[in-house]
Amino acid sequence: MSKDGSAVFFTTKLDDFVSWGRKHSLWPYPFGTSCCGIEMMATLCSDYDMARFGAEAVRFSPKQADMMIVAGIVNTKMAPILRTVYEQMAEPKWVMSMGACASSGGIFNVYSVTQGIDTIIPVDVYVPGCPPSPEGVLHGLMSLQDMIQKGETRAQRREQALKRLNLFHPFKTSTAGEIKDAGYKAE
Amino acid sequence: MNKNSSAIEKHLGSLGQHYSVEHDPDDLWGDSRLIVNIGPTHPAMHGALRMVAKLNGETIEQSYCEFGFTHRAKEKLGENRTYHQFIVYTDRLNYCSALMNNVTYAMAVERLMGISVPERATWIRMIACELARVTDHLICVGINAVDLGAFSFFLYGFHQREDAYTLIEKLCGARLTTSYTRIGGLMNDAPTGWEDEVKDWVKKTRKIIDEMDSLLTGNKIWLQRTVGISAFSKEDCLKYSYSGPVARAAGIDVDLRRDDPMMFYNQVEFDVPVARNGDVFDRYLVRMEEIRQSLNIIQQCCERLKPGPIWADDKRTRIPEKALVHNTMEGLIHHFKFFMGGFEVPEGEAYTQMEAANGELAFYIVSKGGPKAHRMRIRGPSLYHFQGLSPMVKGEKIADMVAALGSINVIAGELDR
Amino acid sequence: MDINTPVTELYGSYFDKYSEIWKNQINTIQSKFSGAIEEVRFPREYPTDMPILYVKKESLIAVLEELKIAMGYNFLSDLTATDEEISPRFEMVYHLLSHENMARIRVKTRVNEGEDVPTATVLWMAANWPEREVYDMFGIKFSGHPHMRRILMDERWVGHPLRKDYPLRGYQLFPDTPAPKADLLEKSDR
Numbered sequence: 022m023s024k025d026g027s028a029v030f031f032t033t034k035l036d037d038f039v040s041w042g043r044k045h046s047l048w049p050y051p052f053g054t055s056c057c058g059i060e061m062m063a064t065l066c067s068d069y070d071m072a073r074f075g076a077e078a079v080r081f082s083p084k085q086a087d088m089m090i091v092a093g094i095v096n097t098k099m100a101p102i103l104r105t106v107y108e109q110m111a112e113p114k115w116v117m118s119m120g121a122c123a124s125s126g127g128i129f130n131v132y133s134v135t136q137g138i139d140t141i142i143p144v145d146v147y148v149p150g151c152p153p154s155p156e157g158v159l160h161g162l163m164s165l166q167d168m169i170q171k172g173e174t175r176a177q178r179r180e181q182a183l184k185r186l187n188l189f190h191p192f193k194t195s196t197a198g199e200i201k202d203a204g205y206k207a208e
Numbered sequence: 209m210n211k212n213s214s215a216i217e218k219h220l221g222s223l224g225q226h227y228s229v230e231h232d233p234d235d236l237w238g239d240s241r242l243i244v245n246i247g248p249t250h251p252a253m254h255g256a257l258r259m260v261a262k263l264n265g266e267t268i269e270q271s272y273c274e275f276g277f278t279h280r281a282k283e284k285l286g287e288n289r290t291y292h293q294f295i296v297y298t299d300r301l302n303y304c305s306a307l308m309n310n311v312t313y314a315m316a317v318e319r320l321m322g323i324s325v326p327e328r329a330t331w332i333r334m335i336a337c338e339l340a341r342v343t344d345h346l347i348c349v350g351i352n353a354v355d356l357g358a359f360s361f362f363l364y365g366f367h368q369r370e371d372a373y374t375l376i377e378k379l380c381g382a383r384l385t386t387s388y389t390r391i392g393g394l395m396n397d398a399p400t401g402w403e404d405e406v407k408d409w410v411k412k413t414r415k416i417i418d419e420m421d422s423l424l425t426g427n428k429i430w431l432q433r434t435v436g437i438s439a440f441s442k443e444d445c446l447k448y449s450y451s452g453p454v455a456r457a458a459g460i461d462v463d464l465r466r467d468d469p470m471m472f473y474n475q476v477e478f479d480v481p482v483a484r485n486g487d488v489f490d491r492y493l494v495r496m497e498e499i500r501q502s503l504n505i506i507q508q509c510c511e512r513l514k515p516g517p518i519w520a521d522d523k524r525t526r527i528p529e530k531a532l533v534h535n536t537m538e539g540l541i542h543h544f545k546f547f548m549g550g551f552e553v554p555e556g557e558a559y560t561q562m563e564a565a566n567g568e569l570a571f572y573i574v575s576k577g578g579p580k581a582h583r584m585r586i587r588g589p590s591l592y593h594f595q596g597l598s599p600m601v602k603g604e605k606i607a608d609m610v611a612a613l614g615s616i617n618v619i620a621g622e623l624d625r
Numbered sequence: 626m627d628i629n630t631p632v633t634e635l636y637g638s639y640f641d642k643y644s645e646i647w648k649n650q651i652n653t654i655q656s657k658f659s660g661a662i663e664e665v666r667f668p669r670e671y672p673t674d675m676p677i678l679y680v681k682k683e684s685l686i687a688v689l690e691e692l693k694i695a696m697g698y699n700f701l702s703d704l705t706a707t708d709e710e711i712s713p714r715f716e717m718v719y720h721l722l723s724h725e726n727m728a729r730i731r732v733k734t735r736v737n738e739g740e741d742v743p744t745a746t747v748l749w750m751a752a753n754w755p756e757r758e759v760y761d762m763f764g765i766k767f768s769g770h771p772h773m774r775r776i777l778m779d780e781r782w783v784g785h786p787l788r789k790d791y792p793l794r795g796y797q798l799f800p801d802t803p804a805p806k807a808d809l810l811e812k813s814d815r
Contacts, residue, residue: 052249053255054255054256054277054278054620055255055278055280055300055303055620055621056300056303056384056385056621058255059303059304059347059384060383060384062366063366063369063370063373066362066363066366066367066370067363067366067367068366068367068370081250081251093255093278094278094280096276096277096278096279096280097778097779097796097797097798097799098276098277098279098778098779099248099256099277099278101799102247102248102249102277106249128296128297129280129281129285130793130794131280131281131284131285131793131794132281132284132786132791132792132793132794132795132796132797133279133280133281133778133786134280134281151385152384152385154383274776275776275777276776276777276778276779279777279778281786281793283762283787284786284787284791284793285793288793319674446699446700447749447750447751448749448750448751449700449701449702449749449751451700460724462724467727468727554672555672556672556673557672557673557674558673558674559674559675559702559703559720559729559731561702568702570702570703570720572703572705572718572720574707582707583705583707583708585703585705585718587702587703587720591754591755591758592751592754595750595751595753595754624777
């Protein structure tokens, strides 16, 4: 880094290389609850192969995955579980909200359904559809890859912000509370 | 200890050799028990189901199951949406065989209103139901195999499912959430040449099913993992209100298509497979044979399709033609009142059942006149099947619980509604 | 056919097959449990597809047992409730199926708010979870049930969603989830 903190040629190229590596090895954590889970299985199977994009190693433990695909409805009963699983994932982590029910509650505006998972966790890509066709899911995946390459995802922006505040720690997953203590004021 | 030895005796008396080690009560751990939460986000739990098991080593001594993680309040929505608007919610019930739910719901409302569906529409509905049954069975045995380690079996079945999805997409535009039936008929007619494509698919699927059969049915590993596991006897099945392939695997010779026929099932020939032991292997065999029988039914229905109307000409439930809507005042008003107010269903109550892929799927609709139902009760078979999981796996190992859960085909959409 | 079609033309298929059998069975039951049967609604006279027996709450289990053992209705198809908004408020509905001749029958019980219904788990273990669901959705308690607690909604939920006065969008949010209670397993379903 140069004296005023801005990135120089070598570190931007390094960032590009790291982003390239990250975007081509997204290991999904399938959080499939309902109908969208079937289309997610179809995307992972041989006809619409998601392994072509590097997302082959489907990991069923949040600590071993970096992209969580929330496919299906998230209830009032399921919401704390979703939050717990999200917090267990290691940085950098990305969330794809697949389907209408995950993005906004879908056709179910009822007492037991959370109207969108972005009320609970930060989301990077929203894939519309009920359920989205596997081509739609792949399009969402490719958009996420573009965002990772440009550094626009929430995880990467969090990383940059924490680096600017000198609070970045490579092993911690959550810095809730510390940002307030650092005296950071929003612009 | 007594429970363990009786479980061992139960297993050793069955066909396959099930190796189990007798638990020594004086060993290191004494009688400490481990409580394990096989939580809602678990790869072997289909959808979001939760099981808490009390383990003695690896043997499940006691367990309880919890669900409700995909509760979408469809019964409450049934009271707040008109009958036409509710069609969309029905195919999110058993989402592996969505067309069957649409057909059952349409049959239920038609029973309340006394509408008879034209012949071509009934034949296409039967083809749709059997297509849905084949896709559901393929996914059930496929996921069961994946849980036990046989991954390529699943890929064979899934490829045929993708071809079936292409057929369904040609028919009604959507792969999974079809919303194809309307009260009194169907949304649109099958495109020309669709029956021939279905017949080609049937021929190919027959060959693939034989290939899949040769992969697993005589396989020593599969036999060791499924024969004698979680056997549910005939009396237990009746006690827990089991229906469908799981009940037929235990010896209950009841199939609503043959014994209480709806639509034109009494005009097609098919056999009903019934097994004896009621274990995981028998359920697998019954499902594979039912796929073959469903392919026969689809073939017969395709041969008997004749051109004709596909929506009953009943002014209450059929929207007018677009030419009339755009050019006449009466057509416009009819269209407006249909979609804004809904049609009125006379007072009454009816319980309409259907042999779904999982068992007896039924809609109990209570109507007090008016455009919306007073009570829309959905009897999903998965609720009764999941209830019997706890007694089924008592005395089994955790790995056997995974096999049992895959074999009873619990679909979270139909369980939680 | 339109809305003025008389009810005798609707629900045709079951009536022709089973009306004699139903009549005999209902006569036998009425002679055996004379005080318990409040009302009988037969198809073609009422808009229903199978006969409905309105039974008093106290003799519900006796009537169900008679139907199950003596009349051959060995399969419990469904167990649910409806909210009628008149007094008594709820109606418990039991659907039975006979595997011999595929006849079906519907048994109903009128329950007021705050009253208990005897549990049907003594006859069919399958009634366990549907009764819990009826308690969760309507608030009707069942006396003698092995494990009466909520099944579909969260344990901290207040209110019973399927009642007519519960709003469709009645959201309830909880800040955290407590750990499951330790005594849950001891009193478990099995």
